[in-house]
Amino acid sequence: MQLARVEGSVTSTRKHPSFAGWRLLICQPLDSDMEPGGAPVIALDSLGSGMHQTVLLTSDGAAARKAVGDEMSPARMMIIAIIDESQEDQ
């Protein structure tokens, strides 16, 4: 899984039907010292993640397909947890 920070959202009317009704959030993956690393990705969100919250992303399509309830959905990146705070051993 990947730690990321919610930094926005996208709207799309013409998309794969299994995404209908899902929030599509722009998530910026974070590296080991919680700084932006790499390009933002768009993840499905059902937890109501808020702006600038740290979340946990999964890229496991099987879990995403189950969540959207469509075994033929291309869904992949999905927010599976909202992080309170993460401790690193200094």
Add this chain to the structure above:
Amino acid sequence: MKLGTVIGRVTLSVTSPGLDGARWLLVSPWTRDTFIHGLSDGNQITSESSLVIYDNLGGGIGDVVGYIEGREAASPFVNPPPIDAINAALIDKYFYTPRE
């Protein structure tokens, strides 16, 4: 899903089975800078290497698309073709407020 700008279309001549009759878009993937500064300077191509995605949503040149890579790209098929990138959404608008 990742964002990218459609910069061209690809027509295949000889294909492996299951790929004929499909529509292919050439996409330039967005980087973090593209999200922040947008593509206003008319330059549609980013520093990332472009890729070809399978399309059945009707994306055109200049559109912003959300594409999905990996095995999941072949999920929406009864007998999956050998593809690893598919157009999953035509993006209308994006709202981006990075935390500085």
